[in-house]
Each structure stands twice: as structure tokens, then as C-alpha cells.
Amino acid sequence: MWRGSARVLQKNIRRNLVSRAVKGGLTALLLKTGQPFQYNVLLTGAAYSTKIQPKLTAESYPSILRNPNYKQLAADDVSFFKNVVGETGVLEASGSEDLALFNEDWMRKYKGQSKLVLRPKTTQQVAKILRYCNEKKLAVVPQGGNTGLVGGSVPVFDEIVLSLTQLNKVRSFDEVSGILKCDAGVILENADNFLADHGYIFPLDLGAKGSCHVGGVVATNAGGLRLLRYGSLHGTVLGLEVVLPNGEVLNTMNALRKDNTGYDLKQLFIGSEGTIGVITGVSILTPPRPKAFNVSFLGVESYEAVQEVFVQAKQELSEILSAFEFMDSKSQELTKLHLKDVAEPLTEKYPFYILIETSGSNKEHDDAKLEAFLEKTMESGLVLDGVVAQDETELRNLWQWREMIPESSQAGGGVYKYDVSLPLKDLYSLVEAANDKLSEKGLMDPEDATKPVISAVGYGHVGDGNLHLNVAVREYSKDVEKALEPFVYEFVSSKNGSISAEHGLGFQKKNYIGYSKSDQEIKMMKNLKDNYDPHHILNPYKFL
């Protein structure tokens, strides 16, 4: 590992960063996303514990009642569905099938009571199902890979689960334009592996890639690890195939890179979390796969310095900058406790750390740009210390100091987690404010085991204005909850931030949208919902 001043960099970092995630089921998922859990006032079990968590069943929400307008599932409904999708496409609770996998999210935080899972194989089958449900007023929850973090993809009561897993074919790929068309149920990693064989890359990556669906990431407008480089799905998705609640099919799959003929209808469904239509097909523009990656880990004096380094990185690294993450000192202290045997990247301690990743088409050029950037920022005194990964192992190790923060935050007992967007200048002020608040209330002491809070740490995607605030606790406590809520949401709201940067509203945040959206916006959203789904059969009890 290179240290201290910019020197010639070796060139043996391998092509694909995917392997940097520690493999092994859930852990890989946790490490890769960096923010697997959401704070929920109702959940007081230890999020990372291996024992079964308390689940949020309907009984947990006494204020939410099953909407009596929805029909109860009957035998003739099931017969109808069997006619549409065949015997194998229907899973019944009464049968030998265990529906737990469909009723629970992967964190096992939320649990519904659906008695029926439908697994259509074609868009036409989805259309027939929805038309029927709309007529009969049967509530439906569309479900992709079920990897969401806000309880959006599992039933709350007895909604029928409409699983897209069987709609899983790549439809076409244009080697020249890079346009991929696929079914909604294609697993993201499969899509990306398919593209890798053709020299392209899926313009979005996230920890759940081995399970989540292409349609699901579009329905939730997932952010993930490549947003800084490739932008949001609103820009990269070219077309969608969507079944509307009434069974009509909106097909914009043939859309091209440029098409200015009317309102861009597909945009409404990107991030709609399955509440106004079921996405069955996705057309997306994919960029060429980068051939070279670099990772550098830096120490700086202040959050102001983090911002300055970010500006300089955008200027100097410009088109090859693919990640710019920051971590505060407390987050690294927690991580050090957890990563006992792993050598720290820097010998000295600094108030803030920065992880920079570059990716480009020419390793030599990328190395030279990074070297020049580091020389400049270190000579000016902006960057106090730094290392650059020399091989893939080092690269993975450096990423660990960022990616292990969530697990480390929780290791002392539990963690309250917030995932918010804030204007960059205000990004860290939430962490400072939360620290002040917890200190004021006498709730926090890293050394005193009688205090509930160990530490409140901040880190996140500077490039995206996305902060993760983790409050590491020895135990969950009503006092800590009261100190943090609605304080955090009010703080975010006062800075015109967003209470959900990338995870969506789902079930968890449906009551908090008012902190991010105006009454006018909420009115217009409800109007759209009523317009497209007048009987509210799609994904009820959520979103708005």
C-alpha cells in the first residue's frame, strides 16, 4: 500500500469491483450496501442479531386497520388465477407451500398474512390478474426480489402477493447502442453479468444485486454505488412496460435515446413503489464497462476540507471519479473495534476520512490523474495523509473501512439509523446536532456503560449529498428515541433535505412524507394515485 506522498502506482487492480464485497449471503448484502437497516420506532430488537427478530405484523399497528372495501379471497378467485397462470404459478397457504418467504422481508422486520402468491410468466398474465383484482377489489402487493429496506414489498394484511420472479428473461441487447431490454424479474447481478460479457455495465449497483430484480430497482428508483458516475434511473431508463391496475398495458419499451413526442409517462412509474402499476419490462441504456479501478483513502482536518477535496476531485478526476465517500473519526473508531485484526489505512488519526474511487478506460491515465490530484491536495495541506490501494486485496480492505461501519455501529448492542439527503454544506451538521442533543440529555458516553448511547457517527456518499447517521447504542431506549425523533426529521426538513435519500417510503416512512414534501406535492401525488388506481388495489397501506 502506498503511503504519505504520491508515488508510482502499480497496475494490478483487477477489472471488476464486484468481488470486493465480502461474499456469504446476508453479510455480503450488508457490507456492500453500507446501509442495510432503517431505524424504526416500532422495532426494538437488535437489528443484526442472528436470532429471529420481533416482526412487525398487523397486530403491531393498532392504528392501521384492514380496509374493509377489499374483498376477502375466495375459492373461485383462486380457481380464476389457476386458469390464468396454471397450477404451478399459484402458491396457497393452504397447500404444502410455505409462504413465509413472500410474507416477510429479508430483514424479517415486516410480516404480512397473505394466503396467496401468484407467479405469472407473461405480461398478459399480469394484465389478466390485475384486471380481475381491480374488478373484484382484491388488494395486491407486487414483489420483486423482496430486498427492500422499508417494508414496501411485503403484504401488511392479506394482500395477494404478485411475484415477478418468473418474468426473468433478457429480451434483447443491442451491442452497438448498449440498450438492454429485459423482463422486470431479471436479477440485477444476472443482468450485469450478461452485460459484462458484452463489455457493458449495468448503470446501477447495490449490495442486494444477487437477489434484487431489475424491475424492483426501477420501481423503487434505487440509488446505489454507481449514481455519482452514471446518474439516476430517470436518465438511464429509456422505456418501461407497465401493467396498470385496470389491466391495461403501457408499453414504452421501444423508446429510443431521444423521443420528444408527448409526456414522458414512464417517469411516473420510476420510484412509484408499485402503487400505480406493475413494471413488467425495462429498457435501459448501459455504458461501456470500465477497465481500470483505483481506490484511495485520505485523512483531512474538517468537514470543510472534505468539501474542498470533493470540489478538487471533481475538477481533477472529473470523468473518472466514481465514488467519493466520507467517514467521521468516531465511525472509524467504532469500525476499528470491530475490525480488530485489520491494519488501519493511516497511521495517524484525523477528524475526517475520505474514500475516493476512480474507474476509467485506461489504468495508466487514471493512475497519473490520481497521483497528480493527490500531490496537489497534499502539497497544499488540504489532505494530511493518504494511501492508494496497490492490488485488489488492498482495494477491498480500504472499502471495508467504509462498508463495515453499519455492522460496527450495531456491534455494541443496537443502532438507530437514518438515511437522509441534505444540501452538501449542511450534510454533517445533522451529526453534530444529534451529538449535541444526546449530550444535552445526558444519554451518551463512550466509556460509561450506564448510558444508553455509545456514539453518534456520520458517513455517506458526499457525491450524492447522502448522509448516514448511525446512533450506536448499548440498548434501545425510549429516551433515546424521544431525543432523536422527530428531532432528526425536523432538522432535515429545516434544511430542505429528504428523509429518504434512496430507500423510498414503503411502509416504514409513509407517515413522514410531510417532512420532505409540501402539501401541494402530496395533494398532486394522491391525485395521481386516485387517477391510476381508483380502487387502491395496488400496494395498500404504504407510500402516501
Added chain:
Amino acid sequence: MWRGSARVLQKNIRRNLVSRAVKGGLTALLLKTGQPFQYNVLLTGAAYSTKIQPKLTAESYPSILRNPNYKQLAADDVSFFKNVVGETGVLEASGSEDLALFNEDWMRKYKGQSKLVLRPKTTQQVAKILRYCNEKKLAVVPQGGNTGLVGGSVPVFDEIVLSLTQLNKVRSFDEVSGILKCDAGVILENADNFLADHGYIFPLDLGAKGSCHVGGVVATNAGGLRLLRYGSLHGTVLGLEVVLPNGEVLNTMNALRKDNTGYDLKQLFIGSEGTIGVITGVSILTPPRPKAFNVSFLGVESYEAVQEVFVQAKQELSEILSAFEFMDSKSQELTKLHLKDVAEPLTEKYPFYILIETSGSNKEHDDAKLEAFLEKTMESGLVLDGVVAQDETELRNLWQWREMIPESSQAGGGVYKYDVSLPLKDLYSLVEAANDKLSEKGLMDPEDATKPVISAVGYGHVGDGNLHLNVAVREYSKDVEKALEPFVYEFVSSKNGSISAEHGLGFQKKNYIGYSKSDQEIKMMKNLKDNYDPHHILNPYKFL
């Protein structure tokens, strides 16, 4: 100028490509866009002639009648508006003001009969105006820089012109994140110059930049010259301030790079051409300004070779590729006739030519990448010949062979123009089909002056799948029109293309949307229009 094989490149190409456009009013506009005119079946005047064109007034459209539901403007209406925007904010046809500039588009193709122009200075004034117009059923046409190409920004009958020219302030710029917030009426070039001072660039550029408004390019979802590099406005626009027809204000200006709390309402207004709301403010993410530009001009054997070179350019030039344009041989023959004194880039003739532009943060690296790319593609025989500009003059000269095609196509008498999107593999087939059709009908001969058609040429933005088909004629003729229409639209439709890649529908193409959009899509669009603008007061007689 470097010729034939890849050699060391000099480094004196200056920073800003803007200056490559030949300056001087309209001509600059024409040269820069490359596609300033649209074919219109009603327009038979010579498009580029300096004499006044036949205008398309209401009398030209006997099938379109003024909607009698709209109120006729009365004195008390004008009094109300004067109270809202002051005396100076109201221009009346009855006063000393000449409203021709507001009633006509810049091509002088379309001409309305508005008697009143309102120039509000604040969003609140816009809101008061629209609320009043909505109550009184006064029709309104929102107008930005009035540089559109499809007659979308001028009245058809007596609609009130709502000019955004006085809403022209930059509201804020964040040096760290690159987020620009400005009024809708800020001129694009002013916004870009402002950004240049801060080391950033507006993620969209087009020939009309000296006149068009930021709000206008968003309302029409303009494409322009930087789309290949920075993507569409659906990805870069972060928030909008929009006044709805009922006077309510939708404000999403505080939106951040990431915000997943509800439907992305602003997307509906991007490309809505002023039919469901008036954009008064724009928040947009701007990228760092590139420091280096290169331009190369290549000759290849076939359209298949064009596509292969494009794939290799994406792989090799990857993150620095900023334009990939192709031109067929006939387009260059026409251009040669026009650019008599300018030396041709290549000594030999080739069936197809390619113009490649790179832009990046390091000239040396960009030169090396381009050199390696050219060596590879020439050694393999894919590229037969090529030059690279050595300074800004050469760079500008090379661009001329692409940008002068529209003017050259028209120089022989007139031109029928189509701007379409097609799948890349089919992009050139439209030109071949049009040539076949015109030959079959005996309408075309470059040498025989008794034939109406000189040549049918094709060129365009390969990177965007955007073709320009120009049919150069000696004179406009019903026979040629009949040969081309609806043939061209049917051809585009059969290949699942778009009849308007980047110019929108406006007045010109409102009857052709069916060639690009399904009944289902059109139904959903009409539903949105009815929902947001139930009295249809905004920009009537257009779009749908």
C-alpha cells in the same frame, strides 16, 4: 492537420468549443444546431431564403378553428393584468408596441394574432395571471426564448402570450455540489457563462443558446450537443418550480440529488411543452467543465463500419467521448458545393464519414487515447483515412463539414427535412428507402435540372440514435411531398422509431403523434392534460 495515420498530436486546441460556431445571428444558430428546420407540408417557401417567408397564420389551417369556449380578451382583463404586473409588464397590440416578435417564431414559419403580451417578474405574478385566466377561460401560450422549431411557442389565434423573459435571475449556485438554481427565463448562454466562471458547464448545449431560456429547454426536453456525454434533462434536472393552470405552485426546487419520497412529479413537466404548467424555476446538476477538446474526421466504407467504429469508440474513448456524428457521401458532396473554398478534410472520397469529439480533464491523456483508438481502427482496416484537428481553427473547420449540411442541402432551391430517432441498426435504412422511393418515382437526378430532387442525404448523432434526413430539391413539389409522406412516418413507425427525436410536437407534429405513440399512451397523455388543465387554457391547438 494530421493525416492518415496516428502521430503525436499537438496540444493547442483551446478550452471552449462554443466559439466554434460561426458567429452572426441567425447563421450562427443554423450552423450550430445542424437541424434548424423542419419539413412542413404547408410550407413551400425556401427555408433559408433571406426574403420573408410565407407565414402559417390561422387562415392557413382551415381545419383548425378558434375554440369558442375561450373568452375574448376585454378591457377589464387588461386592467387586471396591469394591476398584477404593472404597466411595463403589459404589451398591447393597441399600444405603440409591435407584438410581431412575440407572435412569430424565429424562422417566421408560424404566426399568431395575440393582442396581449404579459411579462411577469415573479412566480407569484405568473400564478395570479394563470389563476385569472383559468377562471375566465382565457387561453395562454407560455413563451421562453421563442427559438423552437415546431411552432410550440407562438400563438395560433389570440392566445395571451406569457413571456418569461423578465424572470431571469440566477437564484443560487453551490460550488461544491454543482447545483444551479435559476429562474426559467435565464438565457442558456448566460447560465453557461456563469457556470464557466465557476469551472462548471451546463449539461446541455445547442445552437440557440444565445436566445433560448433554461426553462424553455426543460419544457421542450431539448437534446442538443452534450446529450451523449451528460444524458437527458430527465436525469440532470433535480427540481422545478411550476405554476399550474389553476394558479397553484408546484415547488420541487429544493430537491437533492437523491430523494425517494413519492412520485417524481417534476418529470411530467420536462418535455410537456407548456401544456400542463408554466415552468418558472429550474434546479439542475451541472458537471465540471472539461479542460481539453479533440476533433477527428474519418472515412469508412459502409454504415456497418460506422456502427463498428462507434462501438470501438465507446470502448476505447469511453468516458471522454462527447460527440459521434456520421455523414453520408452525398451530404458531403452537397456541402463541398457550398463550402467551395474550404479544403476537404480527406483527399479521397468514402461512402461514409465520421466526426468524433472527445472532451476531458487532461489533454495529454485524451490525445493518447484518441491516438491509440485511431491506430487500432486504422490498422484493422475499419477506418480508411482520418485527420485530427491540431488547433481551434482546424477543429472549427472539421465541425463545419457536419454543421453546414443543413445550409448546403437547401442551397439548390429548397429542402424537406426530417428529424427522427431510429434503432441504430436501422438508422441509415430510412435514407436508403427514401432514395429508392424517389428514384422509383423518377423524381431524382443530381445532373438533370428537370427533376425536382437533387439528392436525399443522411447524417446525424449516431450516439443518440438520431438521424437527419434531408431531401435537397430544386423546387418544392407536390409529387415529392406525396412520395415522402406519409412514407417517412410509416417507415419510422415500422421500425419503432420516433418522429421527433429532439424538437417536440408543438403545432407542427401534433397530428403525427400516432406514428410514435400507441393509443394507450395517447389516452394516458390526454388524461393527464385533462387532469392538470381541465379548461385547456395552456398552449391550445398543439402537442396532442
